[in-house]
Each structure stands twice: as structure tokens, then as C-alpha cells.
Amino acid sequence: MALPVPNPRAMLADRGYDSDGFRQNLLIHGILPVISSRKGRSVPQKKTDWRRYRDRNRIERMFNHLKQMRRSATRYDKTALSFMSFLNIAAARLWINSFVNVA
Numbered sequence: 001m002a003l004p005v006p007n008p009r010a011m012l013a014d015r016g017y018d019s020d021g022f023r024q025n026l027l028i029h030g031i032l033p034v035i036s037s038r039k040g041r042s043v044p045q046k047k048t049d050w051r052r053y054r055d056r057n058r059i060e061r062m063f064n065h066l067k068q069m070r071r072s073a074t075r076y077d078k079t080a081l082s083f084m085s086f087l088n089i090a091a092a093r094l095w096i097n098s099f100v101n102v103a
Contacts, residue, residue, distance in 0.1 A: 010034050012056035065094050 010032040018038045026033045034052045069090050077083040 007031075010052060012052060012059065014056065015039075062091075062094070066090055 007029075008031055011026055011034065013033070013035045015036055015038045018035050018041065023033045023035065034049050034056070036048045036053060066087065071077075071086060075083065077086060
């Protein structure tokens with residue numbers, strides 16, 4: 001699926017991506033790494049932007065909700081257009097559910 005995407009300004013990742021080489025590669029490409037340091041790291045990296053890092057969890061939960069819909073997890077659709085259309089419908093369904101029973 002060749003979708004035109006703009007260059008990201010930041011990369012949100014968990015501790016598994018915490019390496020000096022990976023961070024350096026992101027910085028070379030002008031991408032801000034928002035990665036917390038591993039607990040066993042000998043030299044901890046500078047402070048993590050926890051406000052941005054919190055968004056990583058929200059994104060992971062959204063993908064988990066989408067995977068709960070079996071059709072998107074198993075990729076039954078034959079074309080990229082029908083797959084993206086289903087993802088749009090599934091995301092809209094999750095978005096609408098956030099407005100139900102809101103006081």
C-alpha cells in the first residue's frame with residue numbers, strides 16, 4: 001500500500017527500541033525520538049517527554065480494539081482499497097462509541 005505520508009516529527013516507541021544507534025538514526029532524519037530508557041541501561045538517556053509518550057499507549061489501545069474485529073486482524077479483504085475502507089468504518093465505530101453515555 002503506497003500511501004503518501006508526510007515525514008513524521010516524532011517517533012513514539014516503547015523501551016524495546018531504546019538503543020543509541022536507533023536514536024541516532026532518527027535524529028539524523030530529523031525525527032525526535034520519544035522513547036523511555038530501559039531500566040537496566042548503564043547511562044540513562046535524557047528525560048522523556050511523558051506527555052507525548054502517553055499518546056503511545058492510546059495508539060496501542062486503538063490498534064488492540066481494531067484487532068478485536070476479526071476481519072481486520074485476519075485481512076479477509078482482497079484489495080488495499082477495501083481493507084482501508086473497513087479500517088475507516090471500524091475506526092468510525094470506535095469513535096462513535098466514545099460519545100455514547102457521556103455525561
